Amino acid sequence: MARQDYWVPINRHELIRWFKGGNSASFLQSPLFHNVILNLLVALFYVVGIKLSDQLVSTLLPGRIAPVWFPSALTFGVFFHFGHWVTPGIILGSVLGLVSVLSTFDPPPSIAQFLVLETAFAVANTLQPFVGDLWLKNKLRSLAQKESVTIIKNSDSIQEPLSILNPFQRVSTTLAFVQGAIIGPFLSAVIGVTTLLLLGIVARENFFYSWITWWSNSVLAIIVFTPVLITIRFYRFRRDHLFSTKLIVSIFLTFLVWFLSFHQTYPIAYMFLPLILFVVFHFGDFFASVFVAFFAFFAIFATAQGQGLFYHDSGNNSVIFLQMFTAVISMTALFFSAIIQEKKIAQQSLSRAVKNLENEVQKRTEKLASVNRSLELANVELGKLAHIDGLTHIPNRRYFEQQFAEEWQIFLQKDKSLTVMMVDVDHFKLYNDHYGHSQGDICLTEIAQILQSCIRQPGSDFVARYGGEEFVLVLPEVDQSGAIAIAQRVKTALETRNISHHAVNLAGNVTCSIGIAVAHSRFASSKETLLKQADQALYYAKQAGRNQYFLFNHSEEGINTIHGPS
Structure with missing residues (x-):
């Protein structure tokens, strides 16, 4: 059953009662207020994500190409947990955040073009997480039905019922997550770039290049950063000295690999791969996602600064090499984690099956022993009956x-x-x-x-x-x-x-x-x-x-x- 969450759905009747006679105290405790706060936070982080992505485009990487679009990671993650309840926050964040981006167009768009672009981009940015999340949730729903997992909708929470399932514990659902990360941005990029083409902002010969840039930046953001937002719910803190020691050593080695690769330009960036496998094996999917996200973020930052193995004079090449590296690292971590978790689940299921079988055998053995005792007693009684006269109850x-x-x-x-x-x-x-x-x-x-x-x-x-x-x-x-x-x-x-x-x-x-x-x-x-x-x-x-x-x-x-x- 989904856990009780602070965020609750808006009830239409409660809303009417509040507008008729509510006061400030009741409003602060109302579901409407909670949902407003949630959507404002989503909008705020969406704008911050746009600013961060736009900063990389405008001042760091040549060719004005953003290697990653952070809002895509945010929207997929919050949509996984809260579903359609965060749609207003995504739309608001898209509209507010893209004002500064659209103002950098040369020539600047007209007011009509500006309104059309804001509308089209808001639709695209909302449709992207909706489609990706729908694809993933369908796979999770099939898994829940296959494994007889009961999903109960909590009427007091806007928490998505299927979000109680960790998609990175199965290879099939991990693959569904990657597929959703590909399909959602595909549609979003088609809507956004087609709108730019129709308004004459993007030339016809640049359509595919613009589309692939939009699509790849969003896909990379979802694959690299969204797992952190999803798996954080399933992490359980451990008070273990050995665990802490291994974690500190892993952080140090990660920083060392990043420093040598992106500041000293030593060709050892792929040494992060066995390191992340170690993290997956010993710390689980949440820490693996965090390590990948931080390593990828600082790799992007270093490359944007013109440092590291992936920096080239061509901005396009820099982005391509960087995206390929981070995508390989991220998907390796995701699928390796899924394989390990699937193996653990299989072992746990096998252990439960063996235990249940042992219990069943013990029950059957006890039942058989009881039956044998009953048979022995019955045989004794039959022996007595065979030796006792039925009328006088003395030996026959x-x-x-x-x-x-x-x-x-x-x-x-x-x-x-x-x-x-x-x-x-x-x-x-x-x-x-x-x-x-x-x-x-x-x-x-x-x-x-x-x-x-x-x-x-x-x-x-x-x-x-x-x-x-x-x-x-x-x-x-x-x-x-x-x-x-x-x-x-x-x-x-x-x-x-x-x-x-x-x-x-x-x-x-x-x-x-x-x-x-x-x-x-x-x-x-x-x-x-x-x-x-x-x-x-x-x-x-x-x-x-x-x-x-x-x-x-x-x-x-x-x-x-x-x-x-x-």
């Missing part, structure tokens, strides 16, 4: 088989017992038929909770749903007495819970039958055998009338008749 048969196999391997390595207990809910089919499946599910869930509450800590014992209304308990390092104690605990807890089961009798509650098998190292055969023994004990418990537990006995008697209280 699959988990029992895995865990039982692990416990069996541990049992084989240790000289200790391993107990398996099969639990079956008595008359559960009748319960389901009488109370319904929903109530049957609740009953199984309650029994699962009772079984979990009766075992030791979950890290050693575990309960699983074996299928339907049947449960299984694995009790590592539990002998016969311990198994009987747990079975009795289960019966007692179930009786305490008092789950009604009127399908059997009116006073009945839910009971269970338990089959117990205890493995010892000396009787160990296989885990399948142990499970089968527990199932056989359960069978005998149910055959004996249910609501009791039986323990499989490894003695010769087979099945022990010991049972808990009914």
Whole structure:
């Protein structure tokens, strides 16, 4: 966004209000006053530029040829920053400044010729920066659109929106600046010299010579001096000791080259070229433009004094050699600066792209890590779901088989017992038929909770749903007495819970039958055998009338008749 500027546009309604009832204080603060000051300053510097250029013509260079037309540099620069708002100042400066120039014509122009010349020159001098600036701004606008740069017009400023872009940071826009510096003076010279021809002031055979003189003087002024007016806005002061040291050394070397070339006439003027390249590389486009402008100005001054390598008896040759030298130096500095700035911008863009890519990779990596963590958690949850019975929320048969196999391997390595207990809910089919499946599910869930509450800590014992209304308990390092104690605990807890089961009798509650098998190292055969023994004990418990537990006995008697209280 364009920065807030002191100069603001003239508002028609504010102007009317001021003329109707404004006072001096309000006028000093009005936009009209600010614009008047701006245009008066432009007109003043325009007149000074004309005087300076005319001084070089009238007293210094032979042949009455001005090597440079300073107002052209001024108008292009202010037009770049302020656009059409400075048109009144350019016209006023042109009219006032050319009075003294036109009065030197021999013979002096008539009043009518004077008015025609002033009008034509004012139009030409206004059209010149307008066309050049339009050409440059079109290129800057295309660049802004290409690089997605947002240009916002500040309604409180006459600052040109596109002037926030430095045209000397791209080779393409630098070329557009040079093209604008060529095209604008081309039209201006056509208008001015054609007017002189029509009024009979310039002979037909001198038309081209007069046109090329007008055109080249304006082109050189714009190329050499306008970059200072444009780049000064983009300069940022640096507090750097090394920077200051290099700058002082560069100024000294520039003065030395100028002095030896234009006062001592040593043929080393082009030594300024590597020096200006050094300035461009280390100090940027603003200082490079300043160095070129000062060197060119003093070179012009010295040549006009009849000193230096470019002075010849022929004024035309002096001007041509001087213009060629300053043009080469200036355009070399401009394009070299543009190449460096373009490279820096490309490097910055690449660095931003790499940084953005790194950030994107980091984000993707973090996202992938988060997804992996989520997948791991999901896998854990899926594993749990695969091992957990959906109804009772205790381990299912699959988990029992895995865990039982692990416990069996541990049992084989240790000289200790391993107990398996099969639990079956008595008359559960009748319960389901009488109370319904929903109530049957609740009953199984309650029994699962009772079984979990009766075992030791979950890290050693575990309960699983074996299928339907049947449960299984694995009790590592539990002998016969311990198994009987747990079975009795289960019966007692179930009786305490008092789950009604009127399908059997009116006073009945839910009971269970338990089959117990205890493995010892000396009787160990296989885990399948142990499970089968527990199932056989359960069978005998149910055959004996249910609501009791039986323990499989490894003695010769087979099945022990010991049972808990009914």
